[in-house]
Amino acid sequence: MKAVVYTKYGPPEVLHLKEVDKPIPKDNEILVKIVATAVNAADWRLRKADPAAVKLFFGLTRPKKSILGGVLAGIVESVGSEVMRFKAGDQVFGSTGMSLGAYAEYICLSEKGIIALKPQNLSYVEAATVPFGGHTAMHFLRKANIQNRQKILIYGASGAVGTAAIQLAKLYGAEVTGVCSTANIEMVKSLGADKVIDYTKEEIDGENYDVIFDTVGKIPYEAVKKTLKKKGTWILGAAGVTQMVQGYWSGMTRGYKIFSGLALEKEDDIKFLKDLIEKGKYKAVIDKCYPMEQLSVAHSYVEKGHKKGNVGVVIDEALETIYN
Ligand SMILES: NC(=O)c1ccc[n+]([C@@H]2O[C@H](COP(=O)([O-])OP(=O)(O)OC[C@H]3O[C@@H](n4cnc5c(N)ncnc54)[C@H](OP(=O)(O)O)[C@@H]3O)[C@@H](O)[C@H]2O)c1
CATH class of the missing domain: 3.40.50.720 (NAD(P)-binding Rossmann-like Domain)
Incomplete structure (x- = not known):
């Protein structure tokens, strides 16, 4: 599968497209075909290790996790034998938490992760921008x-x-x-x-x-x-x-x-956001949207600190309905 990887901390140019192995779900995991992700403030902070304390948790000399991306929307392609909450074909959205990995065509996530069915009234890109x-x-x-x-x-x-x-x-x-x-x-x-x-x-x-x-x-x-x-x-x-x-x-x-401190994500909260969106009480706010191949350009833009709402990234253009 295609993924955008980085092997050293640095400027947006450290991000590059690469062919990597497609993951295989464990018994308690779902395999999601990612249609969209987003670039958030956390992503560029991890990419350039800013603040430097990032290195204590994500790798002292180089990043331990080579694929960034903390949010996603996509389609469940298959599920492990113990999975109860989701089935193949479900449209989902959510966060990957500290595991990251959403700058890729596929990801395996625990079925107990911060994942819910995608709001019916949002595109994949819009949905991917909601959790952060x-x-x-x-x-x-x-x-x-x-x-x-x-x-x-x-x-x-x-x-x-x-x-x-x-x-x-x-x-x-x-x-x-x-x-x-x-x-x-x-x-x-x-x-x-x-x-x-x-x-x-x-x-x-x-x-x-x-x-x-x-x-x-x-x-x-x-x-x-x-x-x-x-x-x-x-x-x-x-x-x-x-x-x-x-x-x-x-x-x-x-x-x-x-x-202050780190905001904690809860499974119930993603469902709460989904309900609000479906009732028309909460909107996804999108500034710009980039294709996967331009993730480093998206990082440069987001790092400037002046985006309006969110910046989406389309991983699978054919499956994304709103793309601008
Ligand atoms: N504690 C946590 O767990 C946690 C979680 C998520 C994010 N964060 C942190 O929270 C920060 C914000 O995240 P974000 O995703 O909302 O950032 P963001 O989307 O990149 O913020 C961009 C917005 O900030 C505004 N801005 C920039 N300078 C400003 C100023 N001097 N006064 C008023 N507004 C200003 C910009 O408006 P203008 O263009 O009009 O200036 C722009 O619309 C980041 O540093 C991120 O790392 C912390």
Whole structure:
């Protein structure tokens, strides 16, 4: 089968197309023919080992797993003898977790993985882009115990996590203010934000927010101190060292509740997202879409940090219905 592999950490050009063995499912696994995947922030971070701590978990001198890709949508081609949840022909979508491996024509996944039947009203590419932002936003909004009528500021509202967080926070009944640049204002509004702040032109105002969700790790500390209410919640979705220090210091000195760390994915959450999508309550937001052969180009684009929502990758063009 074809796969896009990398054997050393580095720039997008380390990714290259290669013929590799097609995997064979174990008794408890399903073999999925991948139709689409996506390039997320995690992918370029793993590719170039940024932060360097990536190497502690994914290989000190070179990557232990040569095929990246954490999300997918596709068709179950065959199942192991013990598999109960899926059958050949099922259309599925989900995450591969730490195993990665979705930049390929086929993958074997445990039937107990973060996989569900694909929403009927999404193309494969659209479905593949849902889990990354959706799981991350859901994880942190639940940690923050977001409540009806609470005021939340979503900083970085136009990325994969931000676009998911707007939609989910609105479903929890929150009053949402999204922060983005001029080009993304209409999109952020269309996803349900009650108010939008253009970070290129305006200061973040003093709304007395219950929750600040910084999805990109760039909110100025002064803005948090000015606008987050006493004992409010600050979600550090993508914090660097400085922000972590500020976060935990303000937790001690100002009583903020601080949430950071890795977002955990749960099987129930992928089903929850599927249900929301099928009821028309949650949208996949796609910026661009690339063929498998241009995965390194997709990485260059995503690494710039200015995509709108998500970037999809088509692995099997003939099976993907929406391709642009
Ligand atoms: N904790 C976890 O488990 C976890 C899970 C997933 C992701 N993450 C991390 O979360 C971060 C965000 O992920 P993502 O996939 O949402 O990223 P993304 O899609 O690449 O984010 C791109 C968006 O960020 C916006 N942005 C860039 N600089 C900004 C700024 N200074 N102020 C406001 N918005 C800005 C861009 O808007 P403009 O073009 O308008 O600037 C763009 O729409 C990544 O660093 C990722 O590694 C963490």
